Amino acid sequence: MGRYLPLVLTMVLWGSTFATSKISVDTVPPALAAAVRFVGAAAILLVIVFVTGQGVRPDTLADASMIGLLGLLGVFGYNMLFLFALTMAPAGDGSMIVPVLSPVVTTLATAVLGRDRLPVARVAGLALAGVGAVVFFVGMPESGTAHRLLGDLLFVAAAVVWSGYTMCGRPVLRRFPPLPVTAYACAVGAVLLACAAIPLLGHVRMADLTGRFWLVEVYLMVFPTALAYPLFYRGVRGLGPARAAAMMFLVPVAGLLVAFVLLGETVTLVQAVGSAAMLGGAWLTVTERPVGGRGKPTDSGLQLSRSV
Numbered sequence: 001m002g003r004y005l006p007l008v009l010t011m012v013l014w015g016s017t018f019a020t021s022k023i024s025v026d027t028v029p030p031a032l033a034a035a036v037r038f039v040g041a042a043a044i045l046l047v048i049v050f051v052t053g054q055g056v057r058p059d060t061l062a063d064a065s066m067i068g069l070l071g072l073l074g075v076f077g078y079n080m081l082f083l084f085a086l087t088m089a090p091a092g093d094g095s096m097i098v099p100v101l102s103p104v105v106t107t108l109a110t111a112v113l114g115r116d117r118l119p120v121a122r123v124a125g126l127a128l129a130g131v132g133a134v135v136f137f138v139g140m141p142e143s144g145t146a147h148r149l150l151g152d153l154l155f156v157a158a159a160v161v162w163s164g165y166t167m168c169g170r171p172v173l174r175r176f177p178p179l180p181v182t183a184y185a186c187a188v189g190a191v192l193l194a195c196a197a198i199p200l201l202g203h204v205r206m207a208d209l210t211g212r213f214w215l216v217e218v219y220l221m222v223f224p225t226a227l228a229y230p231l232f233y234r235g236v237r238g239l240g241p242a243r244a245a246a247m248m249f250l251v252p253v254a255g256l257l258v259a260f261v262l263l264g265e266t267v268t269l270v271q272a273v274g275s276a277a278m279l280g281g282a283w284l285t286v287t288e289r290p291v292g293g294r295g296k297p298t299d300s301g302l303q304l305s306r307s308v
Helices: 005-015 017-025 030-052 061-086 091-114 120-138 148-173 178-203 211-239 241-263 269-287 300-307
Strands: none
Touching: 005 017, 005 211, 005 241, 017 030, 017 061, 017 091, 017 211, 017 241, 030 061, 030 178, 030 211, 061 091, 061 148, 061 178, 091 120, 091 148, 091 241, 120 269, 148 178, 148 211, 178 211, 211 241, 241 269
8 A cells, every 4th residue: 555655646636737737728828837837846856856865866878868858758748748738628638538548558568568468357457447438538528629639639649658758767767766867857848848938938928927827836836746756756666657657547536526626627427437437447457467478477667677
């Protein structure tokens, strides 16, 4: 339970980002909203690393490049796709598509690269979660967004990018602690986001930004970013990327609750059934360990780290 608890808390915090980020992109352009969030979060994380004395220096150029890749994928790439999608589609779409598709891609890629056989129960769990996602989408009320389909496709792309971020993190975490890795990757992503946001500064009047906007940005900096990212990588290091990504099935529940409170998005009976199926699939997925070629339990993430 102690190994899963950090990931459960992470998923609750990340579930809240769909609705809160929707508030941000309704106020400023997506690149600027992301830059404000991650510049602040990177500063917080770097201060924590310095105060706690956990700063580390990458041993090789390859290690430094891999940390940079994590910033490119998990901070810059994912958030640009995710936030642009929120300008076109409801937050509920994202809270369903990203957490369901990401573990499917990660688990399948881990199995292929790690040469593990997926047990029947785990395959059934992924299938049940996928069916639940379809049911959830069918029961989702129409939002009236003209570019909803394009927004959903951007959510799909964001899920694929997040899967790559999850898998690339495991080899780095075999050699470095989660906190400095997260801080350095966040700093790299923040610099890239800031470069993308600079041309947009002239289109925003600072005086028009409300207290609600800044409250949301501070929340996004601290809780779903500075706190949740290290917790997620702690889970990846302890459980492997496949199980860590499978916990993403918990995000829709938190995402729907926060969307209801902040945005007034409601949940239909059909959506509730789909959510129950996704949770059941997540439980099957994370409680079954993949079986290696000799019939012994193996860690998919460990096998993946060796293969790459």
